[in-house]
Amino acid sequence: MKKLTAAVLGVAVATGAFASDQDLLKQAKIYFKPLPTKPTSPSYNPTTPEKVKLGKMLYYDPRLSLSGVISCNTCHNLSEFGVDGVETALGHKFLTGGRNSPTTLNSDFQIAQFWDGRAKNLEEQAKGPMLAPVEMANPNPEFVVSKLKTIKGYVEAFKKAFPNEKEPITFDNVAKAIASFERTLITPSRFDKFLQGDTNALTKKEKEGLKLFMEKGCASCHQGVALGGTMFQKMGIVKPYPVGILGEDLGRYKVTHKKEDKHVFKVPILRNITRTYPYFSTGKIWDIKEAVKIMAEYQLGVKLTDDETDKIVAFLESLTGEIPKEARTLPVLPPSSPNTPKPQL
Amino acid sequence: MKKLTAAVLGVAVATGAFASDQDLLKQAKIYFKPLPTKPTSPSYNPTTPEKVKLGKMLYYDPRLSLSGVISCNTCHNLSEFGVDGVETALGHKFLTGGRNSPTTLNSDFQIAQFWDGRAKNLEEQAKGPMLAPVEMANPNPEFVVSKLKTIKGYVEAFKKAFPNEKEPITFDNVAKAIASFERTLITPSRFDKFLQGDTNALTKKEKEGLKLFMEKGCASCHQGVALGGTMFQKMGIVKPYPVGILGEDLGRYKVTHKKEDKHVFKVPILRNITRTYPYFSTGKIWDIKEAVKIMAEYQLGVKLTDDETDKIVAFLESLTGEIPKEARTLPVLPPSSPNTPKPQL
Numbered sequence: 272m273k274k275l276t277a278a279v280l281g282v283a284v285a286t287g288a289f290a291s292d293q294d295l296l297k298q299a300k301i302y303f304k305p306l307p308t309k310p311t312s313p314s315y316n317p318t319t320p321e322k323v324k325l326g327k328m329l330y331y332d333p334r335l336s337l338s339g340v341i342s343c344n345t346c347h348n349l350s351e352f353g354v355d356g357v358e359t360a361l362g363h364k365f366l367t368g369g370r371n372s373p374t375t376l377n378s379d380f381q382i383a384q385f386w387d388g389r390a391k392n393l394e395e396q397a398k399g400p401m402l403a404p405v406e407m408a409n410p411n412p413e414f415v416v417s418k419l420k421t422i423k424g425y426v427e428a429f430k431k432a433f434p435n436e437k438e439p440i441t442f443d444n445v446a447k448a449i450a451s452f453e454r455t456l457i458t459p460s461r462f463d464k465f466l467q468g469d470t471n472a473l474t475k476k477e478k479e480g481l482k483l484f485m486e487k488g489c490a491s492c493h494q495g496v497a498l499g500g501t502m503f504q505k506m507g508i509v510k511p512y513p514v515g516i517l518g519e520d521l522g523r524y525k526v527t528h529k530k531e532d533k534h535v536f537k538v539p540i541l542r543n544i545t546r547t548y549p550y551f552s553t554g555k556i557w558d559i560k561e562a563v564k565i566m567a568e569y570q571l572g573v574k575l576t577d578d579e580t581d582k583i584v585a586f587l588e589s590l591t592g593e594i595p596k597e598a599r600t601l602p603v604l605p606p607s608s609p610n611t612p613k614p615q616l
Numbered sequence: 617m618k619k620l621t622a623a624v625l626g627v628a629v630a631t632g633a634f635a636s637d638q639d640l641l642k643q644a645k646i647y648f649k650p651l652p653t654k655p656t657s658p659s660y661n662p663t664t665p666e667k668v669k670l671g672k673m674l675y676y677d678p679r680l681s682l683s684g685v686i687s688c689n690t691c692h693n694l695s696e697f698g699v700d701g702v703e704t705a706l707g708h709k710f711l712t713g714g715r716n717s718p719t720t721l722n723s724d725f726q727i728a729q730f731w732d733g734r735a736k737n738l739e740e741q742a743k744g745p746m747l748a749p750v751e752m753a754n755p756n757p758e759f760v761v762s763k764l765k766t767i768k769g770y771v772e773a774f775k776k777a778f779p780n781e782k783e784p785i786t787f788d789n790v791a792k793a794i795a796s797f798e799r800t801l802i803t804p805s806r807f808d809k810f811l812q813g814d815t816n817a818l819t820k821k822e823k824e825g826l827k828l829f830m831e832k833g834c835a836s837c838h839q840g841v842a843l844g845g846t847m848f849q850k851m852g853i854v855k856p857y858p859v860g861i862l863g864e865d866l867g868r869y870k871v872t873h874k875k876e877d878k879h880v881f882k883v884p885i886l887r888n889i890t891r892t893y894p895y896f897s898t899g900k901i902w903d904i905k906e907a908v909k910i911m912a913e914y915q916l917g918v919k920l921t922d923d924e925t926d927k928i929v930a931f932l933e934s935l936t937g938e939i940p941k942e943a944r945t946l947p948v949l950p951p952s953s954p955n956t957p958k959p960q961l
Contacts, residue, residue: 331695332695333693333696333700334700334701338702338710339700339701339702340690340700340701340702340706344683345690348678348946349946349947350676350947351678351949352948352951354687354954355678355684355685356678356679356684356959357683357684357685357959358959361683361685363710364709364710365683365708365710365961405649488757545951546951548951548952556918557952557954557958558954560954561954594666594948596945598949599945599946600941600944600945600946601694601695601945601946602695603695603697603939603944604695604696606890606891607701607891607893607902609902609903609905609906613902614702614703615702616706616710
């Protein structure tokens with residue numbers, strides 16, 4: 272009798288769970304979309320295998336920096352989910368930038384690039400670090416271009432990637448190739464399976480976390496394909512952040528000079544978020560649980576319990592995806608020639 | 617008639633070339649050996665797949681450094697043939713070591729490690745950079761060990777790699793795992809095919825270069841599996857090097873304190889040498905042709921012509937091998953935990 276009851280109950284629970292799973296899925300589909308399986312291919316820079324291949328070489332090439340030891344991968348390390356795991360990036364001479372390095376994974380699925388959205392796309396973004404004195408520290412675009420022109424393997428690779436251009440090695444094309452490679456950095460996870468209808472792809476706890484994530488209001492901003500990157504938002508909607516968490520960064524105001532953009536930032540994407548610590552634009556918070564609680568308190572005016580936080584973090588863990596193996600395979604870089612400019616400090 | 621003559625001559629030349637190729641091969645086999653296809657497995661640290669896997673994670677993990685941004689791969693970059701392409705390594709805070717970073721490729725096939733041979737094997741070598749203040753800058757071995765113990769993925773990986781040990785995460789075992797991974801960094805090239813009997817694996821020019829390489833005396837020191845790494849030699853046998861080339865480095869004397877070891881260094885390996893610029897322990901010479909001419913002059917008392925140098929360099933190019941793809945595929949590193957020590961400067 273006991274066994275029978277348990278069996279009946281089991282069916283009932285399963286059926287009940289199924290119905291509520293469908294509700295949850297329905298609700299989730301309003302906020303989120305699965306990652307596409309193929310990279311986008313914008314008309315201003317169509318994605319081609321040749322560009323992706325060249326872009327990968329450039330992404331991993333430390334010669335793109337003045338010192339010869341800093342590559343894109345130094346701060347956007349693809350063995351560390353596209354970040355560097357430090358508060359703020361260490362660049363040329365270990366100088367440090369003012370903000371935490373955002374991940375390059377799934378970075379294409381955003382309305383703009385950088386924390387303050389000052390670059391409209393990946394192409395524009397890619398140029399920034401090469402010229403920033405605290406990052407790769409090249410004196411000007413021409414320096415990068417003239418260096419690459421001395422490397423035979425690059426001369427050939429640019430010709431293949433930009434076959435109809437007379438002068439294929441340009442700073443614009445360097446950025447275009449890197450952007451094409453970055454568009455391949457798509458990391459599907461169990462959450463995508465869930466969104467595609469497989470409600471068993473998430474555990475009970477993760478589903479409870481997803482429900483809370485929507486109910487508490489996180490999804491009002493962290494939505495879309497990448498759970499973020501679709502809008503700008505003020506940091507400190509409910510109350511201002513202490514300097515210890517957010518520093519004194521005015522955010523988008525520095526771009527637009529509009530009063531209403533003070534402390535406004537692009538909503539960061541949450542794909543792989545449990546692996547892209549430390550958190551916030553300052554990188555001051557290392558524990559994802561702490562980060563979730565802070566966000567709830569300062570952005571939503573909600574005090575999350577430990578149990579709620581645990582569940583939300585469990586859901587966030589389901590956003591950890593597969594980094595494409597091809598992208599993680601280091602290219603064999605083409606050799607410098609004797610007239611390649613030497614590394615400088 | 618003309619055609620017939622050409623055909624007969626063709627056979628004659630081919631036969632002649634074959635005979636002389638066999639002589640060249642015979643001579644080459646006295647000096648050199650092909651690379652083994654499998655990593656060695658020393659009794660003091662047998663090579664296992666689990667150790668290699670763990671070693672690869674450690675090799676690529678920037679958390680092995682105090683700053684959190686310098687990994688073994690920073691200075692021994694496997695997309696740059698195991699070197700960094702700078703004169704002397706840039707480490708913690710961009711401080712610089714006194715000597716050029718040797719390649720990790722084929723580094724197992726040497727009597728000792730470091731330019732001055734102060735480490736007897738890869739295990740001993742691997743410990744050096746982790747503790748050097750100008751490299752990874754960890755304060756002591758315990759710091760590294762206690763950090764790794766906070767990373768769950770490493771706790772599991774060390775358990776698998778050292779299954780019979782109660783306390784698998786030790787500084788010795790960190791070094792053992794890295795050494796096991798490095799033993800897989802074997803890069804067979806066309807020269808190995810030649811040594812295995814395929815005399816067509818090298819071009820005519822490369823074979824002429826190989827002949828000169830032996831005749832002029834280069835092979836007296838650059839011999840064995842890796843064309844070097846089998847002995848110590850004085851730099852400046854024929855005449856002392858100018859400070860501009862070799863600095864004021866006393867070499868092995870600093871290890872042994874023996875008068876006869878002044879300016880003595882381990883003979884560096886020449887596998888992939890055209891890709892592991894810049895040259896000499898100082899990294900002051902960038903052009904392989906210049907390096908070859910200097911070596912001939914100061915070590916052998918030989919003035920090489922441009923033509924001879926070209927041929928020798930052509931031969932050296934045939935030593936450029938394949939870096940195993942598996943070794944070049946970045947691992948997905950296990951995440952830190954909230955109690956993992958934070959990066960420090």
